[in-house]
Amino acid sequence: MKNLVIGTAALAMLAGAAMAEGTVRLGTEGAYPPYNFLNDAGEVDGFERELGDELCKRAEVTCEWVTNDWDSIIPNLVSSNYDAIIAGMSITAERAEVVDFSQNYTPPSPSAYAAMSADTDLSGGVIAAQTGTIQANHVVDTGATLLEFPSPDETIAAVKNGEADAVIADKDYLIPEVEASAELMFVGDDVPLGGGIGMAFRKSDPELRAKFDAAVGSMKADGTLNALIIKWLGEDSPRF
């Protein structure tokens, strides 16, 4: 056991001596299409993969993708297991107390409810949402019963099997699900939540944040970001 630890440490030191400039490790969830998901080959793919790779090119850093459970995604960032979160994370005041966000790379986009029937009671029923999301907080505020799940996929499954009356999530996430399913439909009005999606960094890492912030800015300015939004999130998604 001890030898394994020492061995790993020794290897890590050797590897470190060979390379001077650091790699930036990007943490994502890998379960939230179209933002981030694992493709058939088991690699991270989606809007944020393409965006992240382009941002790394513009910031002139080498990037490595890491998947991490949503529940522990912020704790693992602040304890330096990776250097940035790029995981469909909405910018909120609550999170900004713990981490620093880049400027948003999607405009504030609506959340929406999806359910099996049009007359679902959204303020008194059971609503499924992913744990620790702005949508989960919103459900609590509306007075409906909140049913939390660790992954987005389970929230949809809960509606399909009748455990919950409706699911609330980013509309961009729900659109492909609703399109692919004959039973699901959007109900109620869209809810504007959060200040758009941004990358999250440690508060002690302002240089890295500044690099990526500038890269997001340059992609906004030359229109490449809008092109990515249209490609992955659809024509109807708000653009810059």
Added chain:
Amino acid sequence: MMRSVIFAYCADPDTLAGIKWLSCYLTTGKHLSFYGSFGTVLLLLAITAPTALLFGFGGATAARSPIAPLRWFGRGYIAIVRGVPDIAFFLFFVIALDQAFEWMRHKALCPDWDQPIRQGNDFVVCAQAKLPLSTSAQWLHEAYGLTLAVLTFAIVFGAFAANVLFGAMRAVPHAQLETAAAYGMSPRQTFWRVMVPQMWVYALPGLSNLWMVLIKATPLLFLLGVEDIVYWARELGGSKTARFTDYPHGDWRMWYFFALLVFYLAFTKVSEVFLDRIMARLTKGQATSGGEAQRKAA
């Protein structure tokens, strides 16, 4: 989109059906990772079980030591670790352990660092002290994660094993120990030659329970970023829409979890057969009802 093409006909999955489709579906890169994770789990168990047993033996020996501080340490270890919920332990302890290693390396490698390590919520050490370094390959990060997982599992399960062994040591008939002393054996000789060989038969039922629980505790691994079989089953089983995969399907989690069920049951069966054999071997010549039955049958 990248395709793993193990079979040539998998290049265009939309045109396939039946067995051919399934054979392509089951050989995607993602599925290969799923199969690989069975190996990860088995490897983890193979390293964790002996390590935990070692921790347990150490804990039990410490808990019955005549030296008071050592005894307090042993009893404290058993009581605290058994009392804290596993999940809290895993979330808190692994991060704490990781930070402890990095803190030590930081102190050793970067003596002229002038910034505080704790900055608000952040834990910041110099780049050379990171474990593993952010420049190192992904497999090293994974190996490190697995190492932390093994260590945490060993500490948690070691405490339970310590309690089992502590009880087993007390179950060895006292007359045996007195006889050993009467023959002039030192306490150390009594411990190694009389007590330890006889205690296993009392410890085995408790240890086999622990082994079974350990087999099923591996989903906690994903909290540490180690992708285990339950993570992949959930990921692969979740419904997939045609936009994001070549193999769209509905909610298939039931099938994947059914496969896990079969795996776990088979593994349990193998373990039981194996444990029964060990038990038969340990019972031989013992002054227990099992040993007596063996003697009569022979």
